[in-house]
Amino acid sequence: MSMEMDESQGAPRRGPRGGAQGGADKKGGSSVRKRGFTRRKVCRFCADKTLVIDYKDPQLLKYFVTDRGKIVPRRISGNCAKHQRKVALAVRRSRMIALLPYTVTGA
Numbered sequence: 465m466s467m468e469m470d471e472s473q474g475a476p477r478r479g480p481r482g483g484a485q486g487g488a489d490k491k492g493g494s495s496v497r498k499r500g501f502t503r504r505k506v507c508r509f510c511a512d513k514t515l516v517i518d519y520k521d522p523q524l525l526k527y528f529v530t531d532r533g534k535i536v537p538r539r540i541s542g543n544c545a546k547h548q549r550k551v552a553l554a555v556r557r558s559r560m561i562a563l564l565p566y567t568v569t570g571a
């Protein structure tokens with residue numbers, strides 16, 4: 465058995481520097497923490513006193529529910545603990561009366 469590779473040079477050459485290797489080295493170690501979310505200092509319910517968390521208001525609650533039907537965590541929604549609890553409660557109530565989905569499957 466003999467492994468002989470017959471490389472015929474039929475391929476056209478791409479200029480003098482055609483064989484440059486694609487830069488596959490990634491520079492790691494960069495600690496970028498921004499994820500596109502704007503950081504809110506206070507929760508919107510604290511900031512806006514007129515805003516009422518109502519379980520009958522899916523338009524508002526939808527803001528705190530992912531498109532898969534999960535409640536958005538506090539770090540992302542930016543709510544304070546007090547209002548996050550209220551939102552979570554409202555979402556749960558809203559689910560009971562079918563204003564919000566429990567889960568979103570399919571798609």
Ligand SMILES: [Zn+2]
Binds near residue numbers: 509511546547548
């Ligand atoms: Zn608040």
